[in-house]
Amino acid sequence: MTASPVKGNPAAGGPRPGRLVAGSQPTGGPALTAGLVVDGLSVAYPAGPVLHDIRLAVRPGETFGLVGESGCGKTTLGYLLGGHLEAGGRVLGGRILVDGVDVLSLRPAALRRWRASHIAFVHQEAAGSLDPTMRVGRQVADVLRAQGLPRRAAVARARELLSRVRLPDVDALARRYPHQLSGGQQQRVVIACALATRPRLLVLDEPTTGLDASVQHEVLGLLTGLAAELATAVVLVSHDLPLVGQACDRVGVLYAGRLVEVGPVGEVLAAPAHPYTVALLDSAPTLGVPRAVRPLAAIPGRPPRPGETGYGCRFAPRCPAAVDTCRSAEPALEDLAATGHAVRCLRPGAVGRAVPDALPAAAERPGPVLLQVRGLTRRYGHTLALDNVDLTIHRGEVVGLVGESGSGKTTLARAVVGLGPPGGGSISLDGQELPARVTQRSPQLRRRVQMVFQNPDTTLNPEHRVRRILRRAIHTLRGHDDVPALARRAQLDDDLLDCLPARLSGGQKQRVAIARSFAGSPALVVCDEPVSALDVSVQAGVLEVLAQQRDHTGTSYLFISHDLAVVGYLADRIAVLYHGVLVEQGPTQQVLAGPHHPYTARLVAASAPAAAESTVAEPAAVVAPEPSPVDPAGNGHGCRYVSRCPYRIAGRCDRVAPPAVALGDGHLVRCHLDPASLPSATWLAPWVLVQGPDNQ
Amino acid sequence: MAVATRVSRRPSPVLAGSAAVVAAWVVCAAFWPDLVPYDPDLQAPADRFLPPGTDHWLGTDHYGRDVLSRLVAGARPVLVVAPLAALLSVAAGTALGLLAGAVRGWFDGLVMRLLDAVVVFPVIIAAVLFIALLGRSAPVLVLVIAAAFVPLVTRSVRAATLVEREKPYVEAARLRGEPLWSLVARELLPNVRGTVLVEATTRLGDAVFAAATLSFLGLGQPPGSPDWGSSVADNRLWVQLAPWTVLAPALAIGSLVVAVALLTDRLRRRLDRS
Numbered sequence: 001m002t003a004s005p006v007k008g009n010p011a012a013g014g015p016r017p018g019r020l021v022a023g024s025q026p027t028g029g030p031a032l033t034a035g036l037v038v039d040g041l042s043v044a045y046p047a048g049p050v051l052h053d054i055r056l057a058v059r060p061g062e063t064f065g066l067v068g069e070s071g072c073g074k075t076t077l078g079y080l081l082g083g084h085l086e087a088g089g090r091v092l093g094g095r096i097l098v099d100g101v102d103v104l105s106l107r108p109a110a111l112r113r114w115r116a117s118h119i120a121f122v123h124q125e126a127a128g129s130l131d132p133t134m135r136v137g138r139q140v141a142d143v144l145r146a147q148g149l150p151r152r153a154a155v156a157r158a159r160e161l162l163s164r165v166r167l168p169d170v171d172a173l174a175r176r177y178p179h180q181l182s183g184g185q186q187q188r189v190v191i192a193c194a195l196a197t198r199p200r201l202l203v204l205d206e207p208t209t210g211l212d213a214s215v216q217h218e219v220l221g222l223l224t225g226l227a228a229e230l231a232t233a234v235v236l237v238s239h240d241l242p243l244v245g246q247a248c249d250r251v252g253v254l255y256a257g258r259l260v261e262v263g264p265v266g267e268v269l270a271a272p273a274h275p276y277t278v279a280l281l282d283s284a285p286t287l288g289v290p291r292a293v294r295p296l297a298a299i300p301g302r303p304p305r306p307g308e309t310g311y312g313c314r315f316a317p318r319c320p321a322a323v324d325t326c327r328s329a330e331p332a333l334e335d336l337a338a339t340g341h342a343v344r345c346l347r348p349g350a351v352g353r354a355v356p357d358a359l360p361a362a363a364e365r366p367g368p369v370l371l372q373v374r375g376l377t378r379r380y381g382h383t384l385a386l387d388n389v390d391l392t393i394h395r396g397e398v399v400g401l402v403g404e405s406g407s408g409k410t411t412l413a414r415a416v417v418g419l420g421p422p423g424g425g426s427i428s429l430d431g432q433e434l435p436a437r438v439t440q441r442s443p444q445l446r447r448r449v450q451m452v453f454q455n456p457d458t459t460l461n462p463e464h465r466v467r468r469i470l471r472r473a474i475h476t477l478r479g480h481d482d483v484p485a486l487a488r489r490a491q492l493d494d495d496l497l498d499c500l501p502a503r504l505s506g507g508q509k510q511r512v513a514i515a516r517s518f519a520g521s522p523a524l525v526v527c528d529e530p531v532s533a534l535d536v537s538v539q540a541g542v543l544e545v546l547a548q549q550r551d552h553t554g555t556s557y558l559f560i561s562h563d564l565a566v567v568g569y570l571a572d573r574i575a576v577l578y579h580g581v582l583v584e585q586g587p588t589q590q591v592l593a594g595p596h597h598p599y600t601a602r603l604v605a606a607s608a609p610a611a612a613e614s615t616v617a618e619p620a621a622v623v624a625p626e627p628s629p630v631d632p633a634g635n636g637h638g639c640r641y642v643s644r645c646p647y648r649i650a651g652r653c654d655r656v657a658p659p660a661v662a663l664g665d666g667h668l669v670r671c672h673l674d675p676a677s678l679p680s681a682t683w684l685a686p687w688v689l690v691q692g693p694d695n696q
Numbered sequence: 697m698a699v700a701t702r703v704s705r706r707p708s709p710v711l712a713g714s715a716a717v718v719a720a721w722v723v724c725a726a727f728w729p730d731l732v733p734y735d736p737d738l739q740a741p742a743d744r745f746l747p748p749g750t751d752h753w754l755g756t757d758h759y760g761r762d763v764l765s766r767l768v769a770g771a772r773p774v775l776v777v778a779p780l781a782a783l784l785s786v787a788a789g790t791a792l793g794l795l796a797g798a799v800r801g802w803f804d805g806l807v808m809r810l811l812d813a814v815v816v817f818p819v820i821i822a823a824v825l826f827i828a829l830l831g832r833s834a835p836v837l838v839l840v841i842a843a844a845f846v847p848l849v850t851r852s853v854r855a856a857t858l859v860e861r862e863k864p865y866v867e868a869a870r871l872r873g874e875p876l877w878s879l880v881a882r883e884l885l886p887n888v889r890g891t892v893l894v895e896a897t898t899r900l901g902d903a904v905f906a907a908a909t910l911s912f913l914g915l916g917q918p919p920g921s922p923d924w925g926s927s928v929a930d931n932r933l934w935v936q937l938a939p940w941t942v943l944a945p946a947l948a949i950g951s952l953v954v955a956v957a958l959l960t961d962r963l964r965r966r967l968d969r970s
Contacts, residue, residue, distance in 0.1 A: 417871055418871075438871055438873075447872075449871075450871060451867075451871055455864065458864050459865055461865040461869075461886070462865075463886035464882075472872075472874070473872055477872050516868065517868075520872075
């Protein structure tokens with residue numbers, strides 16, 4: 001990327017252009033004024049300092065990832081880049097320069113004009129950023145009209161922008177309302193709005209949270225491409241370091257309001273120097289690496305809150321390599337290499353990545369069949385949510401269920417616990433028929449099947465203290481533990497027992513929910529995306545609680561997630577659902593490494609870690625409209641994946657429903673392709689291949 | 697730079713003013729025998745239609761009764777009837793709304809259709825009917841007003857219940873087999889409390905107005921009572937001769953209705969903020 005001279009209109013947006021500054025670059029950056037420069041920025045809230053001496057530079061066309069746990073100041077920094085500071089916040093020092101304009105010195109009126117033309121934000125919830133009563137084409141056009149473009153020109157340019165974010169069939173799509181679009185499409189419209197002003201700086205706050213892995217992958221790819229094309233400086237705020245690795249050129253790791261490591265993404269991910277960066281990487285699951293090979297390490301403790309004082313390195317209390325000097329003097333951000341890789345640590349590189357040290361022991365023979373789902377069919381109105389699903393879960397087994405949003409994962413989960421609508425097919429537990437509705441199940445059966453829900457904020461009664469929640473669960477489920485013992489099993493501290501749920505963090509709430517589901521020794525716990533709303537570092541701890549419960553009690557899980565890496569980490573077997581059809585199921589390693597269903601191949605490719613990405617041979621992308629879930633094949637027969645499948649066989653896949661082909665070891669693939677020509681993910685970690693079908 | 701939105705913790709003048717008005721009428725209702733300058737029912741044919749003056753601050757009516765004394769004494773009927781009616785309607789409506797929302801199915805359908813039937817029946821005609829059947833008395837008035845409000849409260853509480861019952865904490869309770877009463881009392885009721893409080897305060901203001909209206913129509917208190925609504929009705933024949941006899945009770949009704957509405961509105965905003 002070249003440090004191009006100031007492009008376009010550097011400061012023509014406002015009558016008071018602010019101070020033009022040259023030659024005051026942070027350490028390590030080349031001398032330039034284009035793009036974003038943050039220089040010695042410190043910010044405090046009434047409770048205490050939140051940002052401390054932040055120095056970074058993002059060139060036009062460059063994507064910079066800002067990573068850290070919740071409460072490390074990354075959102076405060078992201079918003080401040082646009083001149084937004086929460087009430088009560090004060091800038092103690094430093095500057096933010098965007099193309100040479102000192103953002104923090106602009107007066108309110110000039111700041112508003114500057115924001116309109118120079119900066120754009122994309123927030124976490126795409127649906128919340130769009131006006132639900134306005135057609136999406138008009139929303140984009142309105143942004144342009146606000147800039148003074150005449151009506152017709154605005155409409156035409158809006159079309160252009162929508163096609164630029166690679167939305168299909170723009171003319172029809174522009175006339176739709178936001179709720180008629182999928183989550184990924186909504187986020188693209190938001191990005192189109194953001195790009196409408198040709199901003200000089202684009203700030204994205206967790207832009208892909210809640211999106212499916214494959215959609216996430218596409219949106220991020222789109223962003224980086226557009227950023228380079230429009231020569232916009234992009235700042236991507238996220239808690240997910242591996243995800244940032246997929247999308248960014250450079251990355252900054254924020255801890256307790258300080259940049260602790262910054263550098264080119266490849267270097268930081270391959271050779272993290274700060275123990276915190278290492279901890280973040282170690283807490284995220286890698287696709288194809290199960291718990292038996294590398295257990296995730298949750299970062300102990302939590303980041304200090306603003307105002308919590310401390311001496312020395314702020315990470316020292318949580319750092320495995322901390323020595324006495326770490327606790328007495330705060331290290332400075334020092335360059336490691338000429339590439340701009342800098343770290344704020346006295347002992348850079350002292351902590352290495354956890355390496356897979358052992359091949360997993362051969363899987364234990366599965367126990368007897370616990371749950372048998374046969375021919376399960378569920379409808380919502382005319383929509384077939386589940387089509388003839390057969391699934392078996394053995395005693396003590398974790399079965400992972402993956403699929404994109406709307407594939408019927410949650411419908412299947414709810415049918416198993418008895419919360420969904422009744423329909424065809426049967427579910428039995430230990431050979432005993434489970435009635436479709438929970439109210440028809442006997443107390444004994446009800447106790448044996450429990451559920452952990454997705455959203456930590458609504459899973460607990462907000463009016464009940466933790467102690468009461470657990471006590472009720474023990475009482476109604478006839479548990480034998482007392483409340484503190486049950487809490488301890490989920491690694492909940494005793495002092496949390498007297499808190500209301502509002503006082504707990506997301507991870508703590510989910511632990512309470514897990515403890516609640518285990519109150520009466522269940523045989524099967526259905527986990528519906530239990531960690532998808534949590535920070536990566538918190539997710540590791542919750543997954544560990546689930547894994548330990550399984551190890552201690554022999555409880556089986558039906559574990560649902562859209563995150564293939566998480567499922568692969570925990571599950572013994574994986575089932576893949578596509579539009580209500582179970583297209584594949586089998587042992588985890590075989591499903592992930594293949595040969596597998598073309599749809600599974602697509603999911604695996606989308607979850608590929610950044611390092612492996614270059615080696616992923618993706619089949620030619622087929623751009624096809626999203627199939628309607630009612631009848632994706634268009635004629636009531638054939639494979640539902642046919643319209644998106646790069647391997648489809650014309651005349652067969654669209655006419656005949658594919659058979660379930662057995663590949664051995666209970667691995668079933670519902671596809672017309674010859675097993676030998678099914679795709680594989682050969683780039684996955686070598687042990688997966690060692691453990692492949694030949695070896696078992 | 698950033699615009700700070702200040703959350704004021706000072707009591708607003710509106711809140712203080714409306715609270716003072718309501719408090720004043722409550723004091724009148726509670727202690728009127730000690731406060732009135734004359735017996736409100738004392739007739740003095742010689743002093744008919746006296747304009748406001750030093751002896752009679754608000755003048756006298758067509759029987760020569762002191763308007764101020766009747767005004768002060770007239771606070772009691774409305775301040776007994778309205779809160780009781782509001783309380784009764786909120787209690788019944790909350791119970792029905794929670795049950796209908798929690799049980800759904802035929803019970804929900806039956807309750808809501810019955811309440812629809814109550815709503816389509818004009819309140820005034822219903823009131824005439826009931827009062828004709830049961831006689832004119834405060835308890836009947838309370839019942840009639842409460843009955844008119846129950847469907848409104850039920851609908852609000854049911855709507856809030858329907859939102860809550862879909863949340864995972866309620867589903868978790870159903871999964872572990874909590875009985876219906878426990879589901880309603882332990883899980884749902886505490887979480888629709890906000891809606892119930894809003895309904896209670898709204899219904900209180902409406903009940904004041906309803907009580908005054910029914911009294912004006914002669915459907916409230918027994919004849920001759922100093923009640924504000926009946927006073928307006930009794931004196932309206934002489935409104936051109938002695939406007940103060942109508943104006944005083946009318947303003948009293950207005951002041952109480954407006955003060956209650958403002959007070960509940962401000963209290964609700966405080967509630968939402970916390």
